Amino acid sequence: MLLVGVTGFRGSGKSLAARAASSLGIPVLEMRKPVVALMRKKGIRVTNRSLRLFADEIRKKNGKAVSAKLAVAEILKMKKKIVLVNGVRSGEEIREFKKNFDFKLIAVTAPLRLRFARILKRGRSDDPKKYADFLWSERIEQHWGLAKAVALADYVVQNRGTRAECEEKIRGILERLAR
Numbered sequence: 001m002l003l004v005g006v007t008g009f010r011g012s013g014k015s016l017a018a019r020a021a022s023s024l025g026i027p028v029l030e031m032r033k034p035v036v037a038l039m040r041k042k043g044i045r046v047t048n049r050s051l052r053l054f055a056d057e058i059r060k061k062n063g064k065a066v067s068a069k070l071a072v073a074e075i076l077k078m079k080k081k082i083v084l085v086n087g088v089r090s091g092e093e094i095r096e097f098k099k100n101f102d103f104k105l106i107a108v109t110a111p112l113r114l115r116f117a118r119i120l121k122r123g124r125s126d127d128p129k130k131y132a133d134f135l136w137s138e139r140i141e142q143h144w145g146l147a148k149a150v151a152l153a154d155y156v157v158q159n160r161g162t163r164a165e166c167e168e169k170i171r172g173i174l175e176r177l178a179r
Contacts, residue, residue, distance in 0.1 A: 001081060006087065007146065032087055068096035068097055104154045105153045157173070
């Protein structure tokens with residue numbers, strides 16, 4: 001099985017990779033899904049802060065690859081030739097995926113201020129509404145090793161233009177990988 005991971009900081013355009021994959025019939029698993037499921041099971045309300053703090057807590061208790069380990073079980077159930085996992089955040093997660101799959105990583109990047117403007121516009125309930133909260137989230141994700149994950153990517157897509165342009169770049173990579 002080929003597993004294609006997508007990494008990038010919040011607001012960089014990772015969701016465009018998920019859309020590109022879906023348009024090609026490639027199933028997508030969001031890395032946050034198993035973590036959010038655990039939070040809900042424990043009765044924890046999901047917000048920007050609670051999600052980051054909970055994810056940080058389980059990483060401290062179970063290692064930085066814990067989210068990847070949760071995702072591996074979900075991916076194996078899919079029994080597909082190729083799957084896209086969205087939201088890879090550390091070198092440890094990358095190593096976990098490489099242990100279990102033929103793994104390629106796409107990093108989606110964009111400038112800091114542009115990313116913040118995008119998350120304000122999309123209005124997701126767990127997104128920060130203030131720049132200070134956005135920067136706090138950035139520090140947490142950097143602590144998890146997100147910058148290293150981006151540096152380890154097999155492919156880098158700069159997302160400074162339109163959504164369609166970025167999605168098309170990613171679709172091209174996925175088409176080549178799926179062959």
